[in-house]
Amino acid sequence: MAIAPTVEAKSIEQTFVTITCSERLEPQDARYLRGVFAWLYPNRPEFHGHGPRGLVYGHPRIQYKVLNGQGLVVGVQEGAFLLQLAQPPARLRLGTRWLDVISMDRIIRSVPFGLADASFEYKFVTPWVALNEENHSRFESTRFQRKEEARTVLRKVLIGNLLSLSKALGYAVPGPISAEVKVDEPMEVILKPGVVLLGFLGRFRTNFWIPPLWGIGKQSARGFGAVERIA
Template identity: 35%
Template structure:
């Protein structure tokens, strides 16, 4: 499957300090008429994989549009001269633009990825389950199944029916984090999958706010545990 992507990076006259959540808030407020930018229709939340995602990559504000989200960004990317993040306002003097058609889906090779922003993998129920697991092997298996579920959920939302088994493995470590003043558990590290994911797309929860952004690591690896896409129905997410 081919995904059409539009990636926008912003530069100012001084270093930009802020969060992906604040960046999302700026675009959602200024261009409220576009539901793709904020996933709300009137007062109802749209439950789907976000087609516009906001990241802070190395303190560089980055906005990625996918398919219809890319078309929206093409219309509005230069319709402002400054952005406000929290209490700070930044003059925009540079816009980097990348428009691509990128492969997405099952690959004939195992690809290696790293999480460049924390992966928010667990909902509240699975957060509690994770802590009840007895050893590292059980926790690794639990997290691996969630990763498989995330890949399948993303694919389904983007209209891609996974046609074959997914091979997947992960080497991640967890830490406590904060989201909207709530304590959450996030993961960092690497994973391998026979799945092509365009750089900086997010996996897991709150990807529109910058969580779970992945980047492919140069070179491929062999191996990986096997899980059928059909057998992951109901996997933890």
């Protein structure tokens, strides 16, 4: 059942496409899954982030993830509408593997998005790649001796992620976003062979509706930073 948005929030369309293959998928397969849809729809940058003049910067409308061994493609707004029509092939090439598609399930729903009159607790179900070069240096210089300052760095990054997402979806945030971040120690995550990033798992609380399993932070199109509301 759809949840009605609060006065400050709005309702947006969200589509989930779950793909079950003949073998269990691993988290790093998310980038290969993105490549499959890029090959299928080369003229639609929403699927792959590349336009006629190169990379299309900004928050993605379609994201690719691997959860519980299954591929999951999630879209919002125009990305949601495109996924309602998209059809993956009967076989997928994921890296060096060719896998049969056993089943594909599609769910379409309206979800609230935006500022809320209450705060919610979320957890990261995939690592949150929060830090760029500048705030990575600030975080590393404070994480051991000045932990409260390190948490402030992450809190500001999280709020910035939500503001960037709002801008991408055409939503003018009508008031201040609050956030409390409680994440585990950072972990190394492999984007692709030879590229290792710093990611966080854990929880946060904010007065903002985030679409289910939507990713925030860096590399969200490739499955990182997916969140789930738990309270």
